[in-house]
Amino acid sequence: MFSEAERQHFSLLLAEEPQKTIYRSTKDDILERVQAIGILAYRTLMLFQGKSSEAYQLLQRVFGEQYKVVEGGKKIELRPKEEIETDSVQSPHDPDSAYRQKSGQKTKGYSMNVTETISGGPLELITNVIVEKANVADTAFVQPAISSTQAITGTPVEKVYSDGAYQSPDNDGYCQDIDMVFTGIQGAASRYDLEMTPDGLMVTDTKTGEQIKATLAKKTKNSTDDRWYIRSGKDKVYFNQQAIRSSHMRRSMKQRPKEELQKRNNVEATMFHVAYPLRSGKSKYRGLVKVQAWAICRCLWVNLVRIIHFIEQTCQRPFQKTKNAVHALRLWAKPNLLPQL
Numbered sequence: 001m002f003s004e005a006e007r008q009h010f011s012l013l014l015a016e017e018p019q020k021t022i023y024r025s026t027k028d029d030i031l032e033r034v035q036a037i038g039i040l041a042y043r044t045l046m047l048f049q050g051k052s053s054e055a056y057q058l059l060q061r062v063f064g065e066q067y068k069v070v071e072g073g074k075k076i077e078l079r080p081k082e083e084i085e086t087d088s089v090q091s092p093h094d095p096d097s098a099y100r101q102k103s104g105q106k107t108k109g110y111s112m113n114v115t116e117t118i119s120g121g122p123l124e125l126i127t128n129v130i131v132e133k134a135n136v137a138d139t140a141f142v143q144p145a146i147s148s149t150q151a152i153t154g155t156p157v158e159k160v161y162s163d164g165a166y167q168s169p170d171n172d173g174y175c176q177d178i179d180m181v182f183t184g185i186q187g188a189a190s191r192y193d194l195e196m197t198p199d200g201l202m203v204t205d206t207k208t209g210e211q212i213k214a215t216l217a218k219k220t221k222n223s224t225d226d227r228w229y230i231r232s233g234k235d236k237v238y239f240n241q242q243a244i245r246s247s248h249m250r251r252s253m254k255q256r257p258k259e260e261l262q263k264r265n266n267v268e269a270t271m272f273h274v275a276y277p278l279r280s281g282k283s284k285y286r287g288l289v290k291v292q293a294w295a296i297c298r299c300l301w302v303n304l305v306r307i308i309h310f311i312e313q314t315c316q317r318p319f320q321k322t323k324n325a326v327h328a329l330r331l332w333a334k335p336n337l338l339p340q341l
Contacts, residue, residue, distance in 0.1 A: 001047050009040055031078070038067040038076045062089050086135035094286040098133035102165075107134045109283065110291050113141040114299065115149055116270055118161060118263055123310040126270065127152050129299045131292040138165040143174050161264040167249065169242075183264050185250050192230075194239055194247035201228045201244065214239060273302050 002010070025033065041063045048056055065088040068077055087098040090108045097109045115128040127149040130141050146157050157178055164184040171180075193204040194214075201214040214228035217238065229236045253261070275281060277298070283291050 002043075006040060006043065009036065013037070034066075035076070035078060038063065038078065042067070042069065042076050058089070058092060058095060061095070062092075065089060087133060091286075096133065096286075096288040098135040100134040109134050110288065111136060111138075112274075112295050113138070113145065114267065114270055114274060115145040116267055117149075117153070118159075118266060122313065123306060124266070125303050125306060126274075126299045129274075129295050131288065131295045133288065139168040139171055142166050142168075142171045146175070146178070161267075163264065169245070172245075181256060181260060181264070182249065182253055183261050185246060185253065189250060190243065190247065192237070192239070192247075193251070194244045195251075196244055201239065203228075203230050203239070270302070274298050 041059060045056075045060055045063060065084060066079055068079055069075070070077055086100060089095050090097045090099055094109070100107045100111070110131050111134050113128075113130045113132075114126055116126045117124045128145045130144060132140070142160075142162070146160065150157055159179040159181060160175065161181045161183070164182050167180075167182060167185070191206055193206055195202050195204070199213065200216075203212045203214050204210070205212070212230045214230050217227040217229050219226075225241055227238050227240050229238045231237075274295070278284070283294065285291050285294050
């Protein structure tokens, strides 16, 4: 069904490993080859149109995510990277995996969120583990983690320790009765400290110490949220609700004792225990369901080990006292009086 040239192209693609192609090719060479692959993929989809096999559907998905047909079907073009979604296929062997870039670090695959108790007692246990595609934001983990923890422990959550990535206005509303302790705030600190008072928004310039009352800006046709501004020379500096919220959270964080901010470090040790069997943080399984099953089983194992250690530690002292008492009784008793001891 394919022409001789197309069959030769297939042979060249199958004869070389993808990693070798990347190492041996320049950026222009790779773009040229990817363009040619797109044409071949489109030709394949047209030849087998109407098929419902898993391979055909996967190829159709990849082509739709990476390419577009223009000029009435006469030309195949690569999509600009801005048009490619983060949940696009990252590997033909694991279509569920997604892509994410956070703090300059690129991640392909899945994200795992672990929640554990921090009551200060001798036994702390994992209460919730969530595995989602890598492009799911950290803020999406907060509410189900808290809800699950309350259901499992049978007690309300009073305080949560987390990093700045879990902050969002939606989570603020959900956690309004919970003391949220954040160890950091996303984004660089602003020059201006903002505080909403009964008299209006007060803006403090942290460099000069000058305090200015901001003016409420007029809403434009496309704006829905309130904005305020101050004058800095000839320019206007605007502030929105998000900026006010971030400023409030930074002040709250500075007022926290250092010991309280360091409590979240415990969960980092838990993440190390959970991910210990992995090599470079890579899962041994493919597919979201399998990775979720692994994460649940692994967290269950960590909890079981903690429970065993807790029992050993709490029972060791009474056991040692009993052992010492029996040993003392052996020394005190006469053999003819206690022959069975």
